Amino acid sequence: MLVVMRSDAxxxxxxxxxxxxxxxxxxPHPLPGxxxxxxGMTGNTAAVDRAHFEVLPGVEEAIRVTKAYKLASRExxxxxTTVRTxxxxxxxxxxxxxxxxxxxxxxxxxxxxxxxxxxxxVKLLRAGAFKPRTSPYSFQGLGVEGLxxxxxxxxxxxxxxxxxxxxxENASVVEEYSDVIQIGTRNMQNFSLLKRVGKxxxxxxxxxxxxxxxxxWLMAAEYILAGGNYDVILCERGVRTFSDHSRNTLDLSxxxxxxxxxxxxxxxxxxxxxxxxxxxPAMTYAAMAAGADGVMIEAHPDPDHAxxxxxxxxxxxxxxxxxxxxxxxAPLFGRTMGG
Ligand code: PEP
Ligand code: MN
Numbered sequence: 516m517l518v519v520m521r522s523d524a525x526x527x528x529x530x531x532x533x534x535x536x537x538x539x540x541x542x543p544h545p546l547p548g549x550x551x552x553x554x555g556m557t558g559n560t561a562a563v564d565r566a567h568f569e570v571l572p573g574v575e576e577a578i579r580v581t582k583a584y585k586l587a588s589r590e591x592x593x594x595x596t597t598v599r600t601x602x603x604x605x606x607x608x609x610x611x612x613x614x615x616x617x618x619x620x621x622x623x624x625x626x627x628x629x630x631x632x633x634x635x636x637v638k639l640l641r642a643g644a645f646k647p648r649t650s651p652y653s654f655q656g657l658g659v660e661g662l663x664x665x666x667x668x669x670x671x672x673x674x675x676x677x678x679x680x681x682x683x684e685n686a687s688v689v690e691e692y693s694d695v696i697q698i699g700t701r702n703m704q705n706f707s708l709l710k711r712v713g714k715x716x717x718x719x720x721x722x723x724x725x726x727x728x729x730x731x732w733l734m735a736a737e738y739i740l741a742g743g744n745y746d747v748i749l750c751e752r753g754v755r756t757f758s759d760h761s762r763n764t765l766d767l768s769x770x771x772x773x774x775x776x777x778x779x780x781x782x783x784x785x786x787x788x789x790x791x792x793x794x795x796p797a798m799t800y801a802a803m804a805a806g807a808d809g810v811m812i813e814a815h816p817d818p819d820h821a822x823x824x825x826x827x828x829x830x831x832x833x834x835x836x837x838x839x840x841x842x843x844x845a846p847l848f849g850r851t852m853g854g
Contacts (some may be wrong), residue, residue, distance in 0.1 A: 516555075516556050516559070516563045516565070516568070516577055516578070516579055516580060517553050517554070517555050517556075517577070517578045517579075517580055517590070517591050517638030517666050518532050518536075518553065518555075518556070518568045518574055518576075518577050518578075518638055519551065519553045519574070519575045519576050519577070519578060520532070520551050520552045520553065520554070520573050520574060520575060521551065521572075521573055521574070521848040522550050522551040522758075522775065524551065524552065524574075524575075525573060525630075528572050528573025528574075529545065529552050529554070529573065531571060531573075532554050532568060532571055532573070532574065532667050533545060533554060533609060534570060534773045535567070535571060535771045536554060536556045539556075539559075539563065539567075540557050540558065541556045541557065541558040541563070542556065542557050542558045542741070543555070543556055544556065544557065544740075544745075545584060546591065546592050546609075546732055548592070548593070549592060549594060550674050551575070551761065553591070553592075553748065555585060555586055555591050555592075557585060557586065557608070557741050558766070562579070562631070565577040565578075565579070572822065573587035578590070578612075582776070583730070583734060583737075583763040584730070584733040584734050584736065584737040584777070585737065586737055586739045586740035586741060586745075587734075587736045587740055587747075587777045587778070587779060588733075588776060588777060588778075589775070589776060589777060589778055591778075592778045593778070594778060595607040595747070595780070596778045596780060597780070598718045598746045598747070598779075598780055599746070599767050600639070600675055600694050600695060600699060600718060600750050601675065601694065602638040602639055602674070602675030602694060603638045603639070603675075603773040603823065603853055605718075605741050605748050605780045605808055605809060606808055607780075607808070608849065608850060608851065609808065609809070609850060609851055609852075609853060610803060610807075610808065610809050610810075610841065610845055610848075610850040610851070610852055610853075611639065611780075611808060611809030611810075611853070612637045612639075612807070612809060612810055612812065612838065612841070612852070613637075613639040613640075613641045613677050613695075613782070613809065613810070613811040613812070614628075614632055614637055614639075614640070614641060614811070614812045614813075614814045614834060615628050615629075615632070615641040615642045615677075615812050615813070615814060615815075616628060616641075616642050616644075616813065616814070616815045616821060616822075617642070617786075617815075617819075617821060617822070617823040617824035617825075617828060618642060618643045618644075618646050618654065618656050618657075618661070618822050618823045618824075619642045619643065619644045619656065619657050619661035619662075619664055619665060619678075619732045620657075620821070621664070622667065622824045623667070624815070624816060625640070625642065625664055625665065625667075625668040626668055626671065626672065627671040627816050628640060628642075628672075628814065628815070628816060629668050629669075629674040631831050631834075632674060633672060633673065633674055635835060636838075636852060636853050637838070637853075638674060638675055638853065639674070639675045639676075639677050639694070639695065639810055640665075640668065640669075640674045640675065640676055640677065641678070641697070641812075642661075642665060642677075642678060642815075643656055643661075643678060643697075643823075644656050644657055644658055644659070644660075644661025644662045644664075644674075644678055644679075644689075645658060645661075645678075645679055645680065645681045645682075645685060645689070646679070646823060647679070647681055647699050647702070648823070649655065649700050653823070654822045654823055659688055659719040660677075662678065662688060662689065662691075662692040662693075663692070665691045665692060665693070669694075670770045671820060675694040675695070676692065676693050676694045676695070677693065677694065677697055677811070678693045678695075678696070678697060679696075679697040679698070679699050680693075680696050680697065680698060680708070680712065681699065681702065681708075682708065683707055683708055683711045686708075686711045686712065686715065686824055689802060689828070690716070690717050693717060694718075694753055695717060695718045695719070695720050695748070696712055696715060696717050696718070696720070697719075697720045697722065697750075698712065698719060698720070698721050698722060699722050700722045700723065700724055700725045700752055700787075701724075701725075703721065703722060703723060703724035703727055703731075703732065703735045704724055704727070704731070704735060704838070706738060709735055709738035709739055709742075710738055710742055712742070712744060713738060713739045713740070713741060713742015713743055713744045714742055714744070715744055716744070717746075718744075718746035718747070718748060719739050719744060719746065719747050719748070720748045720750050720782070720811070721735060721736055721739065721747055721748065721749055722750045722751075722752045722784070723749070723750065723751050723752060723754070723766075723769070725752075725753070725754055725755050726754060726755050726764065728851050729769055729772055729773060729776070732749065732773075733773075733776065733777055736777070737747060747779050748779065748780045748781075748782055748808075749771075749773060749777070749779050749780065749781045749782070750781070750782040750783070750784055750811060751765070751766055751767070751769055751770060751781065751782070751784065751788070751807075752765075752783075752784040752786035752787040753765045753766065753784070753787055753789070753790075754766050760828065761788075761789045761790050761791060761794065762788075762789060762790020762791070763785065763787060763788055763789070763790065764788075765783070765785060765789060765798055766788075767783065767798070767801055767802060767805045767807075768805075770783065770802070770805040770806050771805065771806055774806050780808040780809070781806075781807050781808055782807060782808060782809045782810060782811050782813075783795055783798070783799075783805070783807045783809075783810050783824040784810065784811045784812070785799050785800035785802060785810060785812065786811075786812055786813035786827040786828065786829075787813075787824075789827060790826060790827045790836045791826060791837030792818065792826065792827055792828055792829050792833070794832065795827065795829050795833075795837075796813060796829075796836070796837045796840075799812065799837055799841065800840065800841070800844060802843055803841060803845070803848055803850070804844075804848065806848075812829065812834070813827055813829070814828060814829050814830070814831065814833075814834045815828045815829075815830070816830070816831060817830070818830050824854065838852070842853060
C-alpha cells in the first residue's frame with residue numbers, strides 16, 4: 516500500500532500517517548517526491564484496508580501496490596532514483612563509469628589506476644578485496660589488507676571505492692572502507708547478506724544473478740530497500756545461456772524493462788558480460804544506447820598480468836578511447852559524463 520499525501524500536507528500530517536502505519540505493526544517508508552510525499556508500507560502479509568488511511572488529514576489517496584517488489588517498483592515511486600555518493604551521483608541525466616582491476620593486487624597498481632581514472636574524470640574505482648572464485652585454488656583476494664590498500668588509495672587520490680562484500684561476517688569492515696558495497700552475482704539471492712546490507716548506510720551495487728529473472732533481481736533489491744537502505748544500484752553483468760562464444764550473455768535487453776518497472780539506477784558490466792576485452796567497448800556503447808545509467812568496467816595498467824579476469828580487462832589506452840567516444844555520445848542520450 517502507498518499512501519499519497521496532498522501536495523499541501525503538513526509535516527505533522529505526514530508524521531501521523533507514519534505513526535498509523537507503525538501502529539499496525541508495519542514498517543513505514545516515507546518517500547519524498549518532487550511535488551508531494553508518499554508513504555509506502557511493508558510487512559503486511561494480508562491486505563490493508565485503504566479506508567484506514569484515507570480518513571486521515573492530509574491524505575490524498577491510498578493505492579494498492581500490485582507488484583511483489585513494492586519499494587523497488589515504479590508504482591511506489593514514479594521518479595527515477597538518484598543514488599548520491601561523495602564521488603558523484605548515479606542516476607538520471609548522468610552516465611557513471613566505474614573502472615578498475617578485478618581484484619586488489621598491490622598499492623602501486625591501485626595508485627596508478629586511480630590517478631589515471633581521475634585524470635579522465637572517472638571518480639569511482641572498482642577492485643575486489645574479497646574475490647568469489649570458482650576454484651578454491653585461484654587467488655582469493657587480499658581480504659582486509661586489500662580494503663586497507665583501497666582506503667589508502669582514496670586518501671591519497673580522492674577517488675571513491677566500489678568493492679565486493681561476500682558474507683555477513685565482513686559486512687562491517689567492508690562498509691567502513693568502501694563507498695559503494697558490491698553484491699556479486701553469486702550472492703544475489705543470499706538473503707541474509709541482502710538483509711544485512713539493508714542495514715548498511717552506504718549505497719549497494721546489486722549485480723544480477725547469472726540465472727536470475729528480472730523479477731527475482733528486483734525482489735533481491737526489495738530485500739535491501741525493505742531493510743531501510745534506499746540507495747541501491749542495479750548492475751546487469753550477463754546471464755548463463757547456451758551461447759559459448761562469450762563467458763556470459765550480456766542481457767542488454769533487460770535494461771529497458773528494468774527501467775520501466777523499477778526506479779533504481781541500472782549499470783551494465785560489459786567485462787563479465789562478455790569475458791573478452793575486445794568486445795567491451797562495443798557493449799559499453801550499446802549499454803548507453805539501451806538506457807543504462809553507467810557501466811562498470813575492468814581496467815588494469817597491464818591486463819595480461821592481472822591476478823584475475825585479465826582476458827576481459829582492458830588497458831588504459833582502450834579505456835581512454837572509449838571514454839572519448841562516450842563523451843561524444845552522451846548528449847544524444849540526454850546524459851552528462853560523470854555524476
Ligand atoms: C567482479 O565484479 O569482479 C565480479 C566477481 O563480478 P560478478 O559477481 O558479476 O561475477
Ligand atoms: Mn572480475
